[in-house]
Structures are given as structure tokens and as C-alpha cells.
Amino acid sequence: MSEDTEVSVRAEVRAWLDANWDPNMGLVDWRNKLADSGWGMPTWPSEWHGKDMSSDLGTAVEEEFQAIGAIGVARAGIRMLAAATLLEHGSQMHKEKFLRRILTGEDTWCQLFSEPGSGSDLAGASTRADLKDGRWIINGQKVWTTSAHHAQYGLLLARTDWDLPKHRGLTYFVLDMEQPGVEVQPLRQMNGHASFNQVFFTDAEIAPEFMVEGLGDGWKIATTTLMHERRGADGLRRWSMGTDRPERAYVEEKTELATAMAPYKWYPQRMGRVDLVIERARATGKLDDPTVRQEIAKLLILSKSAEWTARRARAAQVLGRNQGPEGSIGKLAASHVARLANHVHTLINGADAMLTGEDSPMDGVIAEILVSTPAISIAGGTDEIQRNIISERVLGMPKEPRNDTDRPFRDVPRNMIR
Amino acid sequence: MSFSFTDEQAEFRSVLRRFLAEKSPTTEVRRLMETEAGFDREVWRQLSQDLGLTALHIPEEYGGQGFGFVELAIAVEEMGRALLCAPYFSSIVLAATAIMNAGDEAQKRDLLPAIAAGDSRAALAFTEDNGRWDAAGVSMTATPRDGGYQLDGAKSFVLDGHTADLLVVLARRPGSAGEEGLSFFTVPGDAQGLTRRLLQSTDGTRKLARLEFQGVSAELLGEEGGAAAPLSHTLDQAVACLANEMVGGAEMLREQALEYATLRMQFGRAIASFQTLKHKAADMLIDVELAKSAAYYAAAAVDGDDVDELPAMASLAKAGGAEAYMQTAIHAIQIHGGIGFTWDNDTHLWFKRAKSSEVFLGDPNYHRELMLQRWRD
Ligand SMILES: Cc1cc2nc3c(=O)[nH]c(=O)nc-3n(C[C@H](O)[C@H](O)[C@H](O)COP(=O)(O)OP(=O)(O)OC[C@H]3O[C@@H](n4cnc5c(N)ncnc54)[C@H](O)[C@@H]3O)c2cc1C
Numbered sequence: 062m063s064e065d066t067e068v069s070v071r072a073e074v075r076a077w078l079d080a081n082w083d084p085n086m087g088l089v090d091w092r093n094k095l096a097d098s099g100w101g102m103p104t105w106p107s108e109w110h111g112k113d114m115s116s117d118l119g120t121a122v123e124e125e126f127q128a129i130g131a132i133g134v135a136r137a138g139i140r141m142l143a144a145a146t147l148l149e150h151g152s153q154m155h156k157e158k159f160l161r162r163i164l165t166g167e168d169t170w171c172q173l174f175s176e177p178g179s180g181s182d183l184a185g186a187s188t189r190a191d192l193k194d195g196r197w198i199i200n201g202q203k204v205w206t207t208s209a210h211h212a213q214y215g216l217l218l219a220r221t222d223w224d225l226p227k228h229r230g231l232t233y234f235v236l237d238m239e240q241p242g243v244e245v246q247p248l249r250q251m252n253g254h255a256s257f258n259q260v261f262f263t264d265a266e267i268a269p270e271f272m273v274e275g276l277g278d279g280w281k282i283a284t285t286t287l288m289h290e291r292r293g294a295d296g297l298r299r300w301s302m303g304t305d306r307p308e309r310a311y312v313e314e315k316t317e318l319a320t321a322m323a324p325y326k327w328y329p330q331r332m333g334r335v336d337l338v339i340e341r342a343r344a345t346g347k348l349d350d351p352t353v354r355q356e357i358a359k360l361l362i363l364s365k366s367a368e369w370t371a372r373r374a375r376a377a378q379v380l381g382r383n384q385g386p387e388g389s390i391g392k393l394a395a396s397h398v399a400r401l402a403n404h405v406h407t408l409i410n411g412a413d414a415m416l417t418g419e420d421s422p423m424d425g426v427i428a429e430i431l432v433s434t435p436a437i438s439i440a441g442g443t444d445e446i447q448r449n450i451i452s453e454r455v456l457g458m459p460k461e462p463r464n465d466t467d468r469p470f471r472d473v474p475r476n477m478i479r
Numbered sequence: 480m481s482f483s484f485t486d487e488q489a490e491f492r493s494v495l496r497r498f499l500a501e502k503s504p505t506t507e508v509r510r511l512m513e514t515e516a517g518f519d520r521e522v523w524r525q526l527s528q529d530l531g532l533t534a535l536h537i538p539e540e541y542g543g544q545g546f547g548f549v550e551l552a553i554a555v556e557e558m559g560r561a562l563l564c565a566p567y568f569s570s571i572v573l574a575a576t577a578i579m580n581a582g583d584e585a586q587k588r589d590l591l592p593a594i595a596a597g598d599s600r601a602a603l604a605f606t607e608d609n610g611r612w613d614a615a616g617v618s619m620t621a622t623p624r625d626g627g628y629q630l631d632g633a634k635s636f637v638l639d640g641h642t643a644d645l646l647v648v649l650a651r652r653p654g655s656a657g658e659e660g661l662s663f664f665t666v667p668g669d670a671q672g673l674t675r676r677l678l679q680s681t682d683g684t685r686k687l688a689r690l691e692f693q694g695v696s697a698e699l700l701g702e703e704g705g706a707a708a709p710l711s712h713t714l715d716q717a718v719a720c721l722a723n724e725m726v727g728g729a730e731m732l733r734e735q736a737l738e739y740a741t742l743r744m745q746f747g748r749a750i751a752s753f754q755t756l757k758h759k760a761a762d763m764l765i766d767v768e769l770a771k772s773a774a775y776y777a778a779a780a781v782d783g784d785d786v787d788e789l790p791a792m793a794s795l796a797k798a799g800g801a802e803a804y805m806q807t808a809i810h811a812i813q814i815h816g817g818i819g820f821t822w823d824n825d826t827h828l829w830f831k832r833a834k835s836s837e838v839f840l841g842d843p844n845y846h847r848e849l850m851l852q853r854w855r856d
Contacts, residue, residue, distance in 0.1 A: 180816050182745040205817045251812075251820055251827035352844045400809065407837060408844060412610030412636045415687060415835045418679035428681050431834055432827070435812045436820050443816060445755050465747030473747045 070118050074100060074125045082131045084308030088317065091310055092134050092165040101134035101164055109148060109160055115379045130304070132314050135166030137322050138208055143170040143216055145289045147235075150274050150282045155235065159214070169321050171212035172290075173203045173236065173260060174283060178476040180205070181446050183218065183287075184227045184280055185465070185475060188262060190219035190234065197234065197267040199242065202259065205440075208324050209245045209258040212238050217267075218283050221276055223471045230470050231279030235271045242266060252432040256324030290441045291392045292374075330426065331433035332395060333402025335364045338409065341422065347409045360398070360405045367394035390455070393447045399434040406430050480779055484553075492553050498530060499561035505825045511564035512683030512828075516642050518565045526565065527597020533571055534595035537579065542592030548716060552723035552778035559727030562828055564684050566600045569639035572720045573713065574601030574647045580709035581663045581701035590645070590665065602643035604634040604690055605710065612714070612841040614649065614707045615657045621650035621664060621697065628664060628699060630692040636839075640688030641675045644668045648697065649706055658707035664697035671695065682835035684828065715793040718840050719777035722796035725836050726771045729800075729807040732829045733763045736811040743816075756814065763810050770796075770803035787855065794850035798843040801836055808833040 077100055083091070095101030096110040104119040105111025114122070126133050140163045147155050162168040179185035188201025199219060209215065215236040222230035236243070242265030247255040273282055303318040304311055338357055342348040348357075371391040407414045410422055417428035438444040452458045465473045484492070502522045511517055527533035536551040537543025551572065558567060575594050578587060578601070593599035609616055619632030630650050640646065646668060652660035666673065672695040678687045701709065737760055740751035750756055777796035780789045808830040812819035819826045837843070 175817065178744075180745070182747075185745065185747075249822035251822055251824075251830070253822070350844075352848070404805075407834070408842060411842065412606065412612075412838055414838050415636065415680050415682065415685070416678055417681045420679045421681075432681060432831065435809065435830070438813055439816055439820055443813065445753070445813075448755070463746065474744060475747070476744045 067118060067121050070114070071121055071125055074122050075129075078125065078129060078131050082129065084130075084132075084306065084310045086310055088132065088310050088313035089165045089167060091132065093161070095134050096161050096164045105148065109156055110164060116375050117379060130306075132310055134164040135317070135321075137325055139170045139172050139212075139216070140168070142172060142286050142289050143214070146216065146273070146282060146286045149285055150233070150278075152270070152273075154270060155273065159235070166317055166321065168213045169208055169211055171206050171209040171215045171238070171260075172286065173206055173209075173215040173217040174286075175205045176202060177204050181443055182465075183283060184231065185470075185473070186218050186220055186231060187475070188217075188219045189223075190217075190221050190232060190267070192221075192269075195269065197269065197272070199234075199236065199262040199265040199267060202261050204248070204259045205257045206245075206260050207257045208321075209238065209260050210247055211321060214238060215260070216286060218279050220470065221279075224469045225277070226466055226468060227470045227473060228280040228466065229277050231283070232276055233273040233279040233282040234267050235273065236265065236267055237271075240265060251435070252327055252330075252429060254324070254327050256327070287442065291447070327429055327433050330429040331399060331436045333364075333399040333434055333437075334406070334426070334430050335360060335398065335402050337423075337426070338402070338405055341406070341427070342409045344422075345409055345411065345413075347411075353405075353408050356401075356405050356408055360401050363394075363401055364398045367391070367398050370394060390451060392441065393444055393451070396438040396444050396447075399437040403431055403434040480776070480783065482775075484549075488550065488553060491550065492557060495530070495532075495554060495557045496560070498526075499557055499563055502526075503558075503561040503563045505562070505828060508562045508564055508684060508828060515677055517639070517684070517686040518642075523565055523597060523600075526567070532567070533597040535571070537571075537575055537591050537595040541579075541587050542595040544595075548719065548778050548781035549775075552720055552774070555720045556723040556727035556774070559724035559832070560731045562684050562728065562832060566602070566639040566642065566686075568717075568720070568724065569602045569643065570594060570600045572717050573603035573638065574643075574645070576716050577603050577647050577663065577709065577713045578700065580713050581706060583701060586665075586700055594645075599644045600639070600642065601645040601647060602637055602640045602688075603647045603649075603713070604637045604640055605649040606634065606636045608633060608635045608689075610636065612845065614661050614710050617649050617651055617661060619648070619650040619692065620653045621662060622653055624696070628662075628697045630664060630666065630695045630697045632692055634690045634692070635678070635687075637688045637690055638839075639686050640690050641677045641686065642668070646670075646673075646690070647700060648692075649710060650697075652704060655704075660704050661706040661710070662703050663700035663706045663709070665700050666692075666695055666697045670697075680835065682831040684832055685835050685839070711790075714840065715790050716781050718793040718797045718846070719774070719781050719789070721836060721840055722770070722774035722777055722793070722800040725800040725804040725833070726767060726774045728829050728832055728836070729767045729770060729804040732807050732811040732826065732833075733760075733767050735826070736760070736763070736814040740814055750814075759810055759814065763807050766803040766806055770800040773799045790853040791850045791855065794846035794853070797840065798846040798850065801833075801843050801846075804833040805837050 081094060099110060099112040102110055103112040103114040103122045104116055107113050144160055144163045147159055174183055176186055178187060190197045190199050215238050217234040217236040218231055220230050221232040242263050244261040246259045248257050248259055249255045303315045342357060347353040374391060406427055410427055413422050418425045421428045453460050511519060531544055532554055534543040535546050535554060536548060539545040578590050594601050621628045621630055646666045648664045648666055650664060672693045674691040676689050678689055680687050740756055741749055743750045773796040777792045780792040811826050812830060815826055818824050
């Protein structure tokens with residue numbers, strides 16, 4: 062990447078923002094402009110709201126937006142996984158119908174993969190899709206579905222053939238969440254939030270054109286979604302926190318953050334909030350405690366190294382390498398960081414680490430870290446599964462013998478659904 | 480030093496385990512942790528009057544049963560296992576022990592029988608807003624007034640301080656510093672000038688309070704200016720008990736996680752059949768068993784003849800136990816997968832207890848340092 066390109070891109074985006082950014086616009090109008098111009102997702106293909114740019118340049122563009130406080134496209138949550146999956150596997154119609162409204166924030170998405178009986182073993186999904194009178198009829202149950210309670214669409218992995226081996230009988234659909242056959246029940250988490258849900262399907266319907274690619278392609282496509290999810294879990298993502306500025310676009314963004322983004326409010330905390338460590342240690346005087354200093358230093362070493370590993374992975378990608386299992390390294394590292402950060406925040410806050418809410422440091426932010434980090438080593442594929450992926454796919458170690466992949470799915474032993 | 484429990488002690492444990500399984504199922508834990516008081520009066524009555532647990536380590540001449548800390552440790556280990564919500568640690572382990580260590584003969588005769596009977600619930604108020612667990616951190620003052628004393632200042636992180644009938648308070652002579660000039664005082668829970676507030680805590684099974692004293696009349700407990708030594712001894716004893724409480728919780732988590740792993744199927748087999756999970760389960764067993772050994776040793780050291788042995792052993796057991804408990808809780812959630820992160824699954828109740836135990840009465844760093852300072856070659 063030459064300096065010139067970054068310099069010229071920065072100049073170009075600044076000029077464009079100068080001419081177009083107006084915080085008094087409606088948020089959707091503004092984001093439609095971003096989708097038209099390609100500046101909202103410059104790393105996307107130019108025919109789909111992007112500019113074919115590398116991720117480094119994309120970061121430079123984001124920085125220019127931040128420098129003047131310009132709002133970007135809607136990014137948080139499952140929507141970017143949906144977009145990435147549809148960009149790669151969706152039909153022309155899917156891209157036309159969904160991509161723009163993902164960027165404007167008009168549609169929210171959820172990922173209907175995990176089931177009570179199949180989490181790590183996603184290919185063991187037993188939600189069924191049966192073709193009746195030209196429509197797919199869906200029955201079954203999903204769980205841990207983040208954002209399902211306010212999503213318009215879901216990425217659904219369902220079983221269309223019970224006689225094939227497990228991976229081959231799955232099909233990928235886009236499901237309209239706003240229909241009578243879909244019932245969403247919130248599930249409360251150990252940190253008190255309820256950002257995930259159980260989703261029950263009773264004869265929910267999907268029109269055939271909302272199948273993604275072909276019958277039996279579900280596993281391959283789900284793998285794309287998961288790769289993006291794991292890559293996004295490397296801790297590099299920045300979340301917009303909104304501002305209190307009075308202009309219309311900011312106010313609308315704030316409302317959006319308060320509702321659509323509510324499930325994600327604790328997400329920074331589950332990563333461990335390494336950014337708060339020095340500040341808190343200074344405030345509590347623990348920055349002078351040699352034993353605590355050692356632990357803080359260990360945490361900073363780990364988190365910096367993890368961050369740079371993630372950047373190396375991205376840089377490799379920029380050089381044209383295929384997105385591969387290296388995302389699993391970043392996710393596993395993030396989980397080590399989160400766990401150590403929990404420990405360090407406990408040391409720093411001492412007796413206050415027992416408290417929560419208004420009685421506790423930073424009005425509960427620290428307390429939330431302490432009860433949220435366990436999510437990181439589970440969500441999006443557990444640490445153990447990441448280690449299997451790394452050892453088998455990155456290191457090429459022999460696979461475990463399996464007894465569930467070579468026979469009809471209906472004959473595989475599985476959990477009884479509660 | 481004996482390295483096994485007697486038949487009587489084993490029997491005591493199993494009686495207690497049955498009682499607590501019945502009285503403190505997690506449905507009850509969940510109900511009580513949402514209440515302000517945080518305990519059930521009827522269960523407290525049964526525990527004190529039917530089982531005599533509140534009298535356990537209090538000497539017979541003060542209305543107690545005269546057992547040792549080994550028995551007390553068994554009781555708190557089982558309570559930790561069942562996550563019992565009751566002011567037992569505060570009233571019996573902390574406050575009664577402080578009175579036994581600091582009070583004069585008349586005061587012990589006056590105060591202990593009601594505590595032993597469970598009729599009076601006491602709490603030990605020594606920590607302040609600075610969160611320090613040592614005597615030198617105290618800044619609350621006790622000023623002589625009308626032949627008695629008047630207390631001014633604030634106490635925080637006081638276990639069950641908001642519901643206690645009797646407060647044992649640590650305060651200092653105005654102008655004194657460090658371990659000098661410290662005395663214990665007793666104050667009724669409803670004293671004039673005392674404001675009590677329940678703090679919001681992450682572990683709802685452990686109720687912490689902040690107490691503000693404005694010119695509160697107090698009675699001296701024990702010797703004026705002589706509280707540092709009995710406080711330190713009380714904390715060593717309590718820390719040894721806490722280590723036992725922690726291993727009770729850790730053992731429960733370990734058992735539950737193992738049971739779940741044998742039932743849960745993924746990839747066409749029980750997850751317990753994955754080698755990584757077997758190794759994790761084996762590591763958990765090692766962590767918990769080592770922590771148990773240290774906790775049991777510390778409890779026995781309280782009852783032992785060699786009084787100088789306890790301080791380092793108590794800190795050793797606390798530091799090791801806190802890390803083992805936390806690590807076990809982290810593994811237990813991980814083994815449960817997504818279910819382990821939900822509110823409805825019980826694992827987080829112990830996870831939060833592990834977290835509060837990690838810092839309560841001093842975190843592992845603090846105790847490792849204390850241990851070395853008091854180590855004897
Ligand atoms: C905060 C949060 C948000 C989530 N959001 C979503 C969402 O939006 N959409 C969605 O579909 N899902 C979501 N999930 C679900 C998540 O992906 C699953 O919980 C996860 O994949 C684990 O599956 P499980 O819960 O069934 O655990 P299990 O698969 O039952 O795992 C239990 C334990 O067994 C271990 N194990 C399993 N298989 C193996 C193996 N082969 N080798 C070694 N160990 C193994 C696991 O590592 C774990 O420790 C979310 C989870 C959390 C915690």
C-alpha cells in the first residue's frame with residue numbers, strides 16, 4: 062500500500078464529506094447517500110455500495126469520518142454477518158432487497174443457527190424445513206439468538222433431508238421474522254441483560270426464492286457466516302457510542318443505539334475493557350502496587366500482541382489471501398485477554414469488585430465486566446472448538462475419528478430436546 | 480495434625496448436607512438473594528435451635544457447644560456448597576469469634592449466649608470505604624463521652640450489617656494511627672445516629688452494608704487500645720473458615736459440571752468423552768483437592784497447639800482457595816456452554832460467590848504477601 066493512495070483517499074473522502082455531511086439530515090437519508098456513494102462501506106465491491114478498497118484504506122476512511130464526527134452506516138450486530146454472507150452467496154435479488162437496508166439500519170438481522178441440542182455441533186441442527194405446496198414450512202427451535210426480539214430477518218440453518226449425512230442435509234434460508242409462525246422469548250443472561258432469545262417455529266413459512274444457493278448447501282454457507290463472526294471477534298472492532306449532540310442525525314442515531322443496539326451495550330465489557338485498566342489503577346492507587354503492576358503489564362502484553370496478531374491476519378487478507386481459519390486465532394486470543402482482564406479489574410478494584418450498580422465503580426461498568434467475560438469463550442464457537450479448528454485446519458493435525466458424519470442424520474445419537 | 484475427619488465429623492457433615500439440600504435448594508437461594516434481608520427466619524431458627532449450628536464453636540460456659548474450628552469449618556464448607564443465604568458467617572464466624580477473642584469475662588457471658596442461641600445476630604464492622612482488610616486502615620474515631628464512647632465515621636462492606644441486632648465495631652482513639660489506639664465497641668443495630676444501607680452487590684447471596692455513625696453511643700468491648708491483636712487473630716480464624724466455605728462451593732461446581740458433561744451430547748457422543756474435557760475435569764479435581772487440603776489444614780491449625788502456625792496457614796489457604804474456586808467457576812461455565820451463561824442455569828450463582836470470595840477479607844495477592852511476612856522456616 063503506498064502512502065500516496067492513503068493520502069489521496071483521505072483527501073478524497075474529506076472533500077466528499079465536506080460537500081455532503083450534514084448532521085441535520087435524517088439518518089436513513091444520510092445513510093442512503095453513503096450507500097449510493099460507496100463511502101459507507103468502501104471495502105465492499107463497487108457494484109454493491111462499496112469502492113473495492115483494501116481494509117487498510119477502509120480504516121483510513123473510517124478515521125476521517127470519526128475525525129469530523131460524521132455518522133457511518135449501521136454496522137453493529139449480526140447485520141454485517143448477514144451482509145457478508147449475502148455478498149458471497151446471495152442471489153441478485155437478495156443483494157438488491159437486503160444490502161441497502163442493512164446499511165441504512167432499517168433492517169436488523171439475527172442468526173438462527175444454535176439449537177438446544179446443537180451448539181458446538183451446529184451441523185446437528187434439527188429444525189426442519191419441509192417443502193409443501195411450493196413453500197418451505199419451518200418447525201423447530203433455535204436458542205441463544207441475539208437480537209431476535211427486534212430483528213426483521215434471520216439467517217436460518219435448517220434440515221431439509223434426514224437421510225443424508227448431517228452436513229449434507231442442511232439448507233440456508235433468509236427467514237422473515239415478522240410472521241405468525243415465529244415466536245420469540247427473551248432469555249436472561251448471568252449479567253442480567255437479555256440480549257439473546259429462544260425462537261420457536263410453528264409452521265413458519267419461507268418462499269422458495271429466499272433459499273440461499275441450493276438445497277443442501279447450508280453447511281458451506283454457514284461456514285462463511287461463522288468465519289466472519291470469528292474474525293469480527295478479534296477485538297479490533299470499534300463500537301459507536303453515540304453522542305448527545307442536538308442535530309437530527311445524531312438524535313436518530315442515539316435512538317437507534319438505545320433500541321436496536323441495546324443487546325450489545327455490554328459487549329465492550331465482555332471483551333474485558335483493557336482500555337480502562339490504567340485509568341482505574343491510577344484512580345484506586347493500585348498503579349503503585351508492584352504486584353498489581355505485574356498483572357497489568359501481563360494483560361497489556363497479551364492484549365497488544367493479540368491486537369497485532371489480528372492486524373497481521375487482516376494484512377495477510379489484504380494481500381489477497383483467502384479468508385481462512387486464522388480468524389480462530391484472534392477469537393481464542395480475545396478470550397484469553399477477556400479472562401485476564403477480569404482478573405486484573407478485580408485486583409484493581411479490591412473490595413469494590415464485590416459491588417454493582419450505582420454503588421460500584423463507574424456506575425456498574427466494572428461489575429459488568431466481571432460477570433460478562435465468560436461469554437467470550439462460548440459465543441461464536443467455544444474455545445475448545447477454536448482449538449480443534451486451529452489444530453486440525455491450521456496445523457494439519459489428524460482429525461478425531463467420528464461416528465456422526467458418515468451415516469444418515471436420523472441415525473445419529475442426539476440430545477432429547479427439553 | 481490429623482489428616483482425616485473422625486466418624487463423628489463425617490456424620491455431622493452428612494446430616495448438615497441433607498438439611499441444607501432440603502432448606503437451601505437454588506430456588507430458595509434465588510428467592511432470598513432478591514430480598515433485602517437475604518435470609519429466611521424460619522431456616523435460621525431451625526439451624527440455630529434444632530441443629531445448634533450457631534452454638535458450634537462457642538464455649539459451653541457461654542451457652543455454646545464447645546466444638547472447635549474443624550467442626551465450624553465443616554459447617555461453613557457445607558454452607559458454601561449449598562450457597563446458604565444466612566447471616567452465619569457474619570454472626571458466628573466473624574462477630575462471635577471477635578467477641579471470644581476480645582471481650583472480657585463479663586462481656587462474653589453477657590453477649591455470647593444470645594448469639595449462640597441464634598436469638599441475636601451480630602456483625603463485625605471493621606472495613607471502611609477504602610476497602611482495607613487490616614486494622615491500620617481504620618479511621619473511625621471513638622471519643623470518650625459520659626463514661627462511655629461516641630463513634631463517628633463510616634464502615635463499609637459490612638457482612639449482614641444492615642440486619643444485625645448487634646454490631647461489633649472497630650474504631651480508634653482520636654489522633655492515633657496504625658495498629659495503636661484501636662478498640663472494639665458494641666452498638667445495637669438500631670442505635671441512634673446510626674444509618675444503615677444495603678449495598679448493591681453482584682453476589683446477592685452475600686449481603687454487604689454501609690453504616691454511617693454520627694455521634695453513636697457505644698460500649699467498649701475488651702481492652703481500650705488493645706484491639707489490633709484480637710482483630711488479627713479473628714481475621715486469621717475467619718479466613719481459614721472462608722477457605723473452607725470456598726472449597727465447598729468449588730466442589731459443588733465441579734460435581735455439577737461433571738454431571739452435565741456426561742449427559743450432554745454433541746457430535747453424536749457425550750461431551751465428557753472428548754479428551755480436552757476429561758483433562759479439564761481432571762485439572763478441576765486437582766485444583767479443588769489441593770485447595771481442600773489447604774483449607775482443612777488451616778482449620779486444624781486454628782484448633783492446634785501451635786498458635787504461631789495459624790497466620791501463614793490461613794493466608795495460604797485463602798489465596799490458594801480463592802484461585803481454585805474462581806478457576807473452577809470459570810471452567811464450570813465453560814463446560815456448560817451457552818446454557819452456563821444464562822440466568823436460569825445455577826452455575827453463575829456460584830461463579831458470583833467465587834468472585835466475592837476472591838476479594839472478601841483480602842484478595843490472593845494480599846494474602847500471599849501476608850503469608851510470606853508471617854512464614855516460619
Ligand atoms: C453471549 C452469547 C451470544 C450468542 N449469540 C448467538 C447467536 O446470535 N446465534 C446463535 O446461533 N448462537 C449464539 N450463541 C450460541 C453459541 O454459539 C453456543 O453457545 C456455542 O456455540 C456453544 O454451544 P452450546 O452452548 O450448545 O455448548 P455445547 O456445544 O454443548 O458445549 C458444551 C461444552 O462442550 C465442549 N465441547 C463441545 N464439543 C466439543 C469437542 N468436539 N471437543 C471438545 N470440547 C467440546 C464445549 O467447548 C463446551 O465447553 C451465543 C452464545 C452466547 C454465550
